[in-house]
Amino acid sequence: MHSGNRGMVGYGKLLMALLVMALITGCAAQAPSTANMQADLQGYSLPQQPEEDQGLVYVVRPEMIGTLVRFNVFVDNQAPESEVGYTRGSQHIYFPVEPGQHTIFSKAENWASIDIDVAPGNTVFVRQHPKMGFVIARNNLSLMDKLVGQYFVKETSLGTLETSE
Template sequence: MITKKIRVFLLLTCITLFQGCATLPSSEQMRAEIVGFQLPKQPSPGKALVYVVRPSGIGGLVRFNVFVDTQADEAEVGYTRGGQYIYFGVDPGSRKISSKAENWAEWTVKVNAGDVIYLQQEPAIGIIMARNNIFPIDDTQGKYLVKTLSLGTLIKPDGIKSAPQVQPVTQSSNPVSKNTLPNPAEKLEQLDELLKKGLITKKDYDIKKAEILKAL
């Protein structure tokens, strides 16, 4: 009895897989389709914009929640179901985009202000519900999918405030400390030694001494 139920479950799963997999047109067809198409959202000043698309209908009712930088609740920016897309702003720099289903999938993007990038969520069969993967796609495919899919649920379309990324400060391999430089008293002592040893003349001594004293 159990074996029969498993077979039925696998059969239904395979049917769902075939129904959920859509074949995209060729690149030329997609480019023709998006001529004159305006994206529903452009980057805000000082930010980049990320579109996450989910064209497959596999596990279509299962939410795929999207997070930026961390997997904390407050970092969620929206979620998709099958055949939907969302968008959200991100601060420039290196940003980790996480997609939650039965599993966590991650992709790190490096963006500058004004960039528009596209990530695709790809579902797979899970043990309890659908699993997922996330990966980048090119502009043509991204725009085509945004045009043909419906809008998902936007929680924070402007994104979250990310912590500033501090660039490491590089130090010289041979840093010079003030403590390593001779002070005026030491310079005068060295000058006296040179004069006593006859390595400099009295005239040279007087000129150099005047320079040291003037620098005080």
């Protein structure tokens, strides 16, 4: 009878470990079907539109994973003066860029980067993917198409934008 209790204790520990892992990692934000996104975006317009002679970049972090960790965003280099803002879980930021090629950097436990090409009057959507890190959350970046980008901007709140004043 005593060995049966040890089995239950082991099962309980396993169950608790799985629960903690699920809470830590959370669920990845999934976009619904194209038809559902189109219906949900009916009548919606982005908070900011690009100027005719500039491009606009939205950086979106739809997951809640590592929500307390801010992911700082930089344009073209990692210097402090190149920071344009930061996100936490379920947030987005946006900023204008000159047309042409740029590198977007995202700083968490690691540095992630992605190269983009922005045409005048166009908007580019970049997604931050949080991952479990050694000490704090890590991140990766990817491009999103316009429909998915608009959907995730609508579903997230505004992060913190750096002002150049």
